[in-house]
Amino acid sequence: EKLLGDVTTRGQELALPLRGKLIPSRCCASIKVDFFCAVMSLAAEAFVSQIAAAEPWPENATLYQPLKEDQILLSDSASSLAVQTFLRMCGLPVQVSCRANAEYMSPSGKVPFIHVGNQVVSELGPIVQFTKAKGHALSDGLDDVQRAEMKAYMELVNNMLLTAELYIQWCDDYTATEISRPRYSSPYSWPLNHVLAYQKQWEIRRKMNAIGWSGKNLEQVYEDVSQCCQALSQRLGTQPYFFNKQPTELDALVFGHLFTILTTQLTSDELAEKVKSYTNLLSFCHRIEQTYFKEHDREGQFGSSRHSKSSLP
Amino acid sequence: MGSVHARSLDPLPMQGPELGVQADDMDLGEPEHEEKQEVLENKDVVVQHVHIDGLGRTKEDLLTYEIADVFRANNLIDVMKKSHEARQKLLRLGIFRHVEVVIDTAEGTDALPNGLDVTFEVKELRRMTGSYNTMVGNNEGSMVLGLKLPNVFGRAEKLTFQFSYGTKETSYGLSFFKPQPGHFERNFSINLYKVTGQFPWSSLRETDRGVSTEFSFPIWRTNHTLKWEGVWRELGCLARTASFTVREESGHSLKSSLSHAMVIDTRNSTILPRKGALLKINQELAGYTGGDVRFLKEDFEIQFNKTLFWDSVLSTSLWGGMLLPLGERPSCIADRFYLGGPTSVRGFSMYSIGPQSEGDYLGGEAYWAGGVHLYTPLPFRPGRGGFGDLFRTHFFLNAGNLCNLNYGEGPRAHLSKLAECIRWSYGAGIVLRLGNIARLELNYCIPMGVQSGDRICDGVQFGAGIRFL
Numbered sequence: 001e002k003l004l005g006d007v008t009t010r011g012q013e014l015a016l017p018l019r020g021k022l023i024p025s026r027c028c029a030s031i032k033v034d035f036f037c038a039v040m041s042l043a044a045e046a047f048v049s050q051i052a053a054a055e056p057w058p059e060n061a062t063l064y065q066p067l068k069e070d071q072i073l074l075s076d077s078a079s080s081l082a083v084q085t086f087l088r089m090c091g092l093p094v095q096v097s098c099r100a101n102a103e104y105m106s107p108s109g110k111v112p113f114i115h116v117g118n119q120v121v122s123e124l125g126p127i128v129q130f131t132k133a134k135g136h137a138l139s140d141g142l143d144d145v146q147r148a149e150m151k152a153y154m155e156l157v158n159n160m161l162l163t164a165e166l167y168i169q170w171c172d173d174y175t176a177t178e179i180s181r182p183r184y185s186s187p188y189s190w191p192l193n194h195v196l197a198y199q200k201q202w203e204i205r206r207k208m209n210a211i212g213w214s215g216k217n218l219e220q221v222y223e224d225v226s227q228c229c230q231a232l233s234q235r236l237g238t239q240p241y242f243f244n245k246q247p248t249e250l251d252a253l254v255f256g257h258l259f260t261i262l263t264t265q266l267t268s269d270e271l272a273e274k275v276k277s278y279t280n281l282l283s284f285c286h287r288i289e290q291t292y293f294k295e296h297d298r299e300g301q302f303g304s305s306r307h308s309k310s311s312l313p
Numbered sequence: 314m315g316s317v318h319a320r321s322l323d324p325l326p327m328q329g330p331e332l333g334v335q336a337d338d339m340d341l342g343e344p345e346h347e348e349k350q351e352v353l354e355n356k357d358v359v360v361q362h363v364h365i366d367g368l369g370r371t372k373e374d375l376l377t378y379e380i381a382d383v384f385r386a387n388n389l390i391d392v393m394k395k396s397h398e399a400r401q402k403l404l405r406l407g408i409f410r411h412v413e414v415v416i417d418t419a420e421g422t423d424a425l426p427n428g429l430d431v432t433f434e435v436k437e438l439r440r441m442t443g444s445y446n447t448m449v450g451n452n453e454g455s456m457v458l459g460l461k462l463p464n465v466f467g468r469a470e471k472l473t474f475q476f477s478y479g480t481k482e483t484s485y486g487l488s489f490f491k492p493q494p495g496h497f498e499r500n501f502s503i504n505l506y507k508v509t510g511q512f513p514w515s516s517l518r519e520t521d522r523g524v525s526t527e528f529s530f531p532i533w534r535t536n537h538t539l540k541w542e543g544v545w546r547e548l549g550c551l552a553r554t555a556s557f558t559v560r561e562e563s564g565h566s567l568k569s570s571l572s573h574a575m576v577i578d579t580r581n582s583t584i585l586p587r588k589g590a591l592l593k594i595n596q597e598l599a600g601y602t603g604g605d606v607r608f609l610k611e612d613f614e615i616q617f618n619k620t621l622f623w624d625s626v627l628s629t630s631l632w633g634g635m636l637l638p639l640g641e642r643p644s645c646i647a648d649r650f651y652l653g654g655p656t657s658v659r660g661f662s663m664y665s666i667g668p669q670s671e672g673d674y675l676g677g678e679a680y681w682a683g684g685v686h687l688y689t690p691l692p693f694r695p696g697r698g699g700f701g702d703l704f705r706t707h708f709f710l711n712a713g714n715l716c717n718l719n720y721g722e723g724p725r726a727h728l729s730k731l732a733e734c735i736r737w738s739y740g741a742g743i744v745l746r747l748g749n750i751a752r753l754e755l756n757y758c759i760p761m762g763v764q765s766g767d768r769i770c771d772g773v774q775f776g777a778g779i780r781f782l
Contacts, residue, residue, distance in 0.1 A: 101564030107553060115557060118671075189605050192545055192567040 057134060061094045061116045063087075064102045070186045071100060073179075074264050075165040080112040082256025083124055087114075088292045089247045090136040100187035128249050139248045146243060150250045153235065153242070157250075160228035161257045163213060164221050168271065170204040172218055175267050226274045229258075233278040240287060247288075254281075255288045360384050360392060361419045361428040367435045371408060372467040378495030379403050383431055392416060396431055403433065406497060407471065408464040410436045438463045448477065449751050449777050452655065452663060455479025468494055484508040499530040514664045516555035516673045517562070519647055520547040538574045541602065543567070546647055556671035562646045568606045570599035580618060584752050584779075585688065585705060585744065587626050591616040599648075600639060607639040608648060625689040630782055632657075633681040637718070649676030652715040653736075653767070655776025657682055659711050660738030660760030665768035667715035681731060682713030684782040688744070705744045709756070711782055712737035736762045753777045 065080040066072040072080070080096075087094045094114065099105065106113040106122045113122030114130075121130045131137065139147060169180045184200055185193030208214045213221075232254060241247045242254070258281055262272050276282060363380050365373070379402040386392040396414045403412050412435050419428030444459040455477045462472040471490040477483065486506035493499040507522045523544035530537055546566050550559060573596055580589030593614040600607025612634030619627050638644040651674065653661035667677045688705045695701045714731050742756030754776045760769045 099561075101561075104549065104564035105560050107550075118557070120557070120560065188565065189567055189603060192565060192605075195545070196565060 055117055055134070057092050057131075057136070058117055059093065061092070061114060062097050063094050063112050063114045064097050064099055064105060065112045066102045067098045067100055067187065071183055072098075073169055073183060074260060074266070075162060075169060076103075076111050077264065078162070078165060078257040078260035079110070079124065080256075081260055082253045083112050083114070083127055085255050085288065085292060086124065086128065086138070086249050086252035087131075089138055089252055090131055092131065092136060124249065124253060138246065139243075141246055142243060142248070150243065150248060153232070154250055154253055156228060156231065157253050157257060160224055161261075163208075163211070164225045164228075164271075165257070165261075166204055167208060167213055167216070167221050168218070168266065170201050171208055171214070172267075176201060178267055222270055222274055225271065226277075229275055229278050229281060233281050236280055236284060238280065241284075251284075251288065255285055259285050259289065356389065356427060357387055358389055358392060358427045358429050359425055360386055360431055361423070361425060362430045364430065364432040365435060366432060367437065369437050370440075370467050371437060371464060371469075375406075375468045375494045376403065379406070380433065389429075392429060392431065396433075400433065402497075403435065406469045406492070408438060408469050410438050412436075448479075449747070449753075450479075450779065452777060453479055453481045455482070468492075469497070482508060482510045498536070499528075501526065501528045511551060512664070513551060514651075514662070514674045515646065515676070516551045516559050517646065518549045518551045520549075521545070534577060536576045536578075538572075538576075540572045540574075541570070542572065543569045543602075543604070546645075548645075548647060556673045558670040558675060559646065559673045566606055566645065567604040568599050568648075569602045569604035570597050571602060572597035580616070582749065584749060585626075585746050586616075586618045586628070587620050588618050590618070605642075606645055606648065607642065608644060609637045609639060610648065611635050611637075612650070621687075623689070625687060628686040628688065629684070630686075631681070631683045632713075632782060634679070635718070636678040638678075644678055646675055649678060650680045650715060651676045652680050652682060652713050655754060655756070655770075655774050656778040656780060657711075657782045658713040658736055658738060659709065659740065659756055659774060659776070659782075660758030660769060660771055661736065661763075662768040662770045666713070666736055666764075667767075668717055669766045677715040678718045679727060679731060680713065680715040682711070682782055684709060684711045686710075691743075703746045705746070706741065707744050707754075708739075708741045710737070710739045712762075713782075734762065734764050736760070736764065736767065751777065751779050752781065754781070 063080070063083060066076055084094070084096065102111050102113070103109060107120055108122045110123050113120055114127060116130070119130070121127050128137075139150060142150065168175055170176050181197040181201065185197040188196060205214065216224075236242055241251045243250075258275055261275050262282075262285065264272075266272075360383055363383050365376055365380070368376075380399045383392065383395045383399050386395045393416065396416065400412045400414055403409055412433055415432040415434060417430050417432070419425060419430050440462065442461050442463070444457075444461065446457045446459065448455050448457050456479070457475060457477045459476075460474040464470065465472050469492050471488075473488045473490070474486070475488075476485045484507060486504060486508075488502060488504045490502040491500060504525045504527075505523075506525075507520070509518075509520045511518050521544050523542060525540055525542035527538055527540035544567070546568060547564075548566075549563050575592075575594045577592045578589070580586035580591055591614065595610075595612050597608075597610040599610075612632070614630070614632050616628065616630040621627055634650050636644055636648060636650065651664035651667075652658060653666035654663035658666065664676075665674055667680075668675045687708045689707070690697075691701060691704050691706055712735055714735050716727075716730050718727055738758050738760040740756050740758040742754055742758075745753040747753065754774075756774050756776070758771060758774050760771050763769055
């Protein structure tokens with residue numbers, strides 16, 4: 001209950017300057033990131049809405065991500081799956097194209113990004129705004145309180161789950177050496193592969209330092225993931241989706257991250273185990289997979305790779 | 314016998330093909346020895362000793378090659394000529410500030426009656442020199458700070474560090490140069506550099522970090538250079554509005570290539586030559602020594618110059634090149650050729666000819682360009698003999714074409730593709746020569762044969778650079 005209370009407060013605080021007393025100090029660093037993210041996303045929203053003319057969604061819209069077999073990492077795969085799920089929920093067709101330089105092609109440096117008509121939009125937040133400007137939205141049925149709550153939970157997933165994924169990939173030495181660096185640098189030849197992999201690792205570690213995660217160890221990170229999943233599980237309850245009958249972008253985001261965690265083979269299974277202990281989240285993932293992905297040809301667009309297991313446990 | 318003192322000659326620049334050997338400002342002694350002058354000229358002499366005074370860190374074995382010829386002189390005029398040539402050779406090593414020659418009769422116990430001693434009095438350059446220059450490249454300006462260490466280990470090795478901050482790019486480089494003792498034209502150098510460039514015609518930003526080693530050597534009348542280069546290239550979009558084709562080229566790649574260049578240059582000057590010809594052939598093979606990029610690149614440059622009546626010069630030039638990607642990967646935008654602009658086909662905007670996507674020019678895999686120029690002195694010759702000599706009027710006719718190669722059609726199809734839709738232009742203008750390195754042009758151009766997609770700059774066009782079509 002206490003965690004839930006904090007989350008709600010954070011949601012309402014988005015538009016106001018920080019009031020430190022209401023928020024426990026543990027979350028302060030992540031609040032600062034929230035605030036900056038809110039400001040940045042407001043600017044991005046305005047920009048994207050302006051340029052998304054009232055052109056209909058074209059047939060050849062493409063989503064770009066790193067190479068699925070050899071290159072893509074857990075965090076990028078989760079983000080990409082979240083965007084793909086969202087677009088399927090909206091009923092918008094999109095082709096998935098894998099490129100070794102997807103991260104550098106993206107205007108913001110983050111994957112995935114979509115190329116629609118002659119516009120390029122990256123990351124789930126701006127993509128949601130972009131599709132809304134084109135007339136497709138999932139969260140129209142929500143009132144203001146629910147919308148604020150949805151935004152708060154999305155920030156929770158981004159700040160806890162995504163950051164935990166990045167931490168495990170790049171700050172845990174064993175995972176970084178065995179999985180992350182070899183995969184990230186696989187398209188390049190020697191010595192460029194080492195240079196780029198280490199550059200990325202230092203960049204992520206600096207970011208972890210800035211948000212205060214570098215002092216944590218792996219156990220604390222797993223604990224954070226567990227608490228995040230508990231909050232999500234409590235909000236979901238027995239409902240089919242987070243906001244009862246209709247899926248929203250929050251469902252897409254949560255599905256993207258949880259499904260990827262459950263089906264990706266890391267150096268240890270502990271992360272997947274943390275998620276598995278919440279049965280309603282497990283059935284939530286099954287349900288979305290059945291509804292939106294099983295009806296199409298699974299192998300073509302959503303197939304397995306050596307990095308991920310082919311189906312949910 | 315009186316002493317013959319060869320007055321030291323005015324310092325001559327190290328390179329400057331238009332300056333030949335001038336033996337006519339030698340002072341042959343005071344007038345009262347004149348009646349003995351003829352005798353001295355015809356008299357056989359023997360050069361017994363050659364001294365070099367003023368050496369500090371320079372090693373002597375390097376210099377013996379340069380002065381060896383002086384010993385072979387057998388009459389006085391010959392001694393003077395050979396000493397002058399030896400002085401030129403010592404100066405071109407780039408390690409002395411000035412060199413003076415003193416020819417005296419031989420002295421000492423073993424002195425012959427017709428023996429001579431030649432002494433070179435040299436002053437070495439300082440161990441470290443700094444410099445500050447402004448540089449004009451192809452349509453950009455930059456501030457260059459340099460640090461030079463000439464003659465680092467005593468055998469004319471040179472270490473240079475350069476930092477350049479410009480309107481379009483920032484770069485730095487470290488270079489080590491070593492000539493072979495005795496054969497200055499045979500040398501090798503190692504370079505380490507980082508160069509950043511912005512190319513608004515393609516909405517592209519490129520950062521290169523690289524290392525290269527090159528060997529230069531002359532064979533008969535040609536000069537060859539063999540080079541290995543390893544470059545880490547980073548490409549990015551210059552603006553959010555870059556076309557998607559350029560966006561797809563963003564990212565990192567590694568190029569490791571071997572190249573060979575051959576140059577025959579008989580012109581009397583690199584900028585505004587009056588006579589002579591230039592032939593330059595360059596080939597580059599990338600990918601077989603590592604790296605991500607694989608291609609074979611050939612390009613050539615030919616130029617002929619001839620002086621006509623009334624001090625005017627007719628100059629014709631032809632450039633061409635081809636890039637052949639090996640393997641299944643298509644060619645990279647950073648390797649392709651570009652055409653157009655005040656330094657190539659005038660009348661068109663900078664590098665704005667050929668394949669393009671949404672206004673961004675992508676370059677091409679094959680090109681040719683030719684020009685015919687007539688340079689004349691300014692009408693009515695203002696400032697003749699001084700400032701006016703730096704200016705020239707010129708009338709030109711330029712033509713060229715650029716296209717991509719889609720193999721599978723055969724070479725004949727490519728030749729016909731290069732021959733159709735030729736872009737050409739004509740016009741007149743004024744050329745200003747800047748030292749021996751660069752020139753400025755102000756032209757009035759009329760472009761013709763413009764294809765859809767090309768960007769033209771008809772009317773007045775200004776250009777600055779070092780290499781012009």
